[in-house]
Amino acid sequence: EADIYQTPRYLVIGTGKKITLECSQTMGHDKMYWYQQDPGMELHLIHYSYGVNSTEKGDLSSESTVSRIRTEHFPLTLESARPSHTSQYLCASSEYDWGTEAFFGQGTRLTVV
Amino acid sequence: QKEVEQNSGPLSVPEGAIASLNCTYSDRVSQSFFWYRQYSGKSPELIMSIYSNGDKEDGRFTAQLNKASQYVSLLIRDSQPSDSATYLCAADVIQGAQKLVFGQGTRLTINP
Secondary structure: OOEEEEOOEEEOOOOOEEEEEEEEEEEOOOEEEEEOOOOOOOHHHHEOOOOOOOOOOOOOOOOOOOOOEEOHHHHEEEOOOOOHHHEEEEEEEOOOOOOOOEOOOEEEEEEOO | OOOOOOOOOOOOEOOOOEEEEEEEEEEEEEHHHEEEEEEOOOEEEEEEEEEEEOOOOOOOHHHHHHHEEEEEEEEEEOOOHHOEEEEEEEEEOOOOOOOOEOOOOOEEEEEO
């Protein structure tokens, strides 16, 4: 079983609020990812990291930001939530080398009202 | 061209038949490929990986990699209703930044 955790699982929040989605892994993985997925739609990479102090933007433009101060922790922040941010956010991690399995957290379903 | 592309389906297969899922890829990805299964409302989970040309079998699942034609496929034999899910093909991008990218996914329904 993968040791990667996301909190909260579900979040309903008002427009304009600042939110942080947490993602932690205990596997010592260097690579971590954030994907955004609407129901029945494809996964879109929004942020990734190779290791501490490394963050990159993904293929889908996102108003969110991330940080990687510790290997095990990769939080995602929205400074001012909008209804268009309503989606499922999935965090994943893998070892640094190519060809290694990525493990996913259980996801955070965000609804902005 | 996207790095990894799948026919989005949906694909409907009768129970007990073989389900065939396909994925093509570009030169920008590594030669390591993954098939993930995602049940509705759940996170993706890895079911198979393949790195070498040819077939790789694991129970009812067979992954096939054809590097010359740049496609990778997943066969599910003796399909069961519990196999109904979205199947995602994934690969590491190696040109530019290293990142794991997914195809659009193929929604598979096994009909009893």
